[in-house]
Amino acid sequence: MHAASDDAVAGLRAVGREFHARGWSLGTSSNYSVVLSRDPLELLITASGKDKSALGPDDFVRVDASGQLIDPAAAGGRKSSAETLLHCLIAGQIPAVGAVLHTHSVWATILSRAGLPKGEQVRSLQITGYEMLKGLEGIATHQSSADVPIFANSQDMTELSDRIRAVFTAANWSDDRRPPLHGFLLSGHGLYTWGRTLAEARRHIEIFEFLFEVTARQRMLPSA
């Protein structure tokens, strides 16, 4: 692989160690990707079923815009993450995306379930009034609102991406005045977020996790 790819591997391995330690990527859950090229779209993504606390240099594969392995021989039998299609969808739909991170924290999980009663297909979690919102790119005041869509979970990635694509398509990504959209939740499952760089995506995870914990604990606090 070339240097960009080596950097991406090193960056994602560090993310895995950190996120496992912080309880956001336990077991073999979670998957991460970095955009290696845009034309044509090429992603470096975690291989399926790897322990995120100990990602090795070979625990990644390269996929194209449709999620197919670019170099099956080099993959040596490794498969891309089962949720590869969602990474491709996000990177394909949002022009500036350089990295996509997907995590499974306790607070994201319980908020996503509380926010989407059984049988409903989509809702959104509104977070407003917190200074920490400014950690999300493009938000300049605590009076802004982060509107995090919650989608019903599914094991059928095609069906699930279709539902998510519908929401993405409705957004005009070249309009600077559109409300910022930096992530979504899958109910009972976890968070997808992204950024122009891996560092920005990592910061968005950190900010969202803070906002989820604050939102959930605020609900638990009786008024004084």
Added chain:
Amino acid sequence: MHAASDDAVAGLRAVGREFHARGWSLGTSSNYSVVLSRDPLELLITASGKDKSALGPDDFVRVDASGQLIDPAAAGGRKSSAETLLHCLIAGQIPAVGAVLHTHSVWATILSRAGLPKGEQVRSLQITGYEMLKGLEGIATHQSSADVPIFANSQDMTELSDRIRAVFTAANWSDDRRPPLHGFLLSGHGLYTWGRTLAEARRHIEIFEFLFEVTARQRMLPSA
């Protein structure tokens, strides 16, 4: 001892350090074992009363299918864990088991008490709807349900194993379509889980701990 045994010792010492740091094996609580051979059944198990944050190379003994020390001279006065019989029961009843881990976390403890009102002898905790369930071997969708039996605690290991054996015997372990059973709780006490390898058993602990925390916090969260 032979190489397999050395590997098992190294693996269990690492588990002890990690689980103590994560709050799952405080004080001298917890006990861990690895299956060294199947025919006849031989387990390497933590000796009684050891601090799990600092297990030494000699803090283990070998026992047979009935929990008796295999080489009392080599044990040098060390006794096997008081709960050895439960390890033998699990390894003896479930053909594929390669390691058994027993931990005492806060969330497992409070859920196990809430799930088993005083005087009752057995119940089960149903966990369903979480993507993280897929971290348990053989579960392929969040729509599966983990059914974790909760047994009343006891200091009489013979009486306790009899109650647990009754549940195990009812399961047909060679039937691939049986619902997965990867662990059980002792009320006010903790979790037993297992896996085909030590790595799998460790992952099951991590997944169960996540699911217990999520289940308990979900109950604590007022609806929005």
Added chain:
Amino acid sequence: MHAASDDAVAGLRAVGREFHARGWSLGTSSNYSVVLSRDPLELLITASGKDKSALGPDDFVRVDASGQLIDPAAAGGRKSSAETLLHCLIAGQIPAVGAVLHTHSVWATILSRAGLPKGEQVRSLQITGYEMLKGLEGIATHQSSADVPIFANSQDMTELSDRIRAVFTAANWSDDRRPPLHGFLLSGHGLYTWGRTLAEARRHIEIFEFLFEVTARQRMLPSA
């Protein structure tokens, strides 16, 4: 820069690493300053938009009493933190202040919101009865009360400092018998605290964080 400045940089970098690890300074939130001189007032303060977990030796600038860069050429394009005016206000109003620390923790955030209903401009959080209060300089008994003002958050630093100045001016800082005032909260935002030295300001953060967590959890605990 001179030696005092080098020490301040080293001290603030260590504070950033520690506070990020403890969850009090996530993303690019938080800002810290040390008083370099009093006559005229000169502060060393974190530059705007830096990741607090990895502050470099150049991630600081020097400002005067009005928050203006002292040596714009040396700053090399770096700007002082957006909240510089608040640091200047605190250091200017309170004679003994040697360091000012501003953090964003979960517990501070939820208590500050619960304590200041929408539309109100100022309130205070009363904390009394805890031995740990004695960790705040000048408090000698658990029967004292820490009275932490909560101000409505704002992105307009001039307007916000005016409101805070009104509270500060009312205090007679040369009167040893005045009730101790070591910090204030911005609603939905975080904590400002200070000390005669950086070590004392760091201890005040640690003590306040403990008191906030205890106060919030006490409210969540049903009476036995």
Added chain:
Amino acid sequence: MHAASDDAVAGLRAVGREFHARGWSLGTSSNYSVVLSRDPLELLITASGKDKSALGPDDFVRVDASGQLIDPAAAGGRKSSAETLLHCLIAGQIPAVGAVLHTHSVWATILSRAGLPKGEQVRSLQITGYEMLKGLEGIATHQSSADVPIFANSQDMTELSDRIRAVFTAANWSDDRRPPLHGFLLSGHGLYTWGRTLAEARRHIEIFEFLFEVTARQRMLPSA
């Protein structure tokens, strides 16, 4: 100092680092002692006002049974902890005590306040039904009960020790069948515990902290 004293210093410094990291000894709170000799009674105890995360080799003093410095010249101006009298009381009253540890955790603090309504002078927290109770010396079954006295806090150490002495005197320490007493709480303040060795006292802190967290969270969990 002699070798026993050097070992005690090393042991208490390690305890300080660990307990600060676990949130039990923040700021300059907490104090620890080890019994150096019994006849006459001599304690090595933390000096007053030291940061427990960074205890130096000189941050200790030696005191006699009445809490007086044994070698004021060697103390070089350091004073013994303000709560020295309580350490002397515990070591003097309980024959087997080799170490006394006092900590200030969040869970101990809120349980101690909830357990002692304002104006009352003494109560006790009953903890029963948890396997982890067996981590307290002399407890062999989860059906035992740990009975932790809660005393109203005071800044007057003489008055406070008198109240505690009354409870201690009522216990017959040479009767093996007396209910185990391994610690007490000061309301809104923290935990005192002890052990025959420093290792045992440290284990008792760890066990009590687990039991306090479990007790408090159990109260917070709605029944399923």
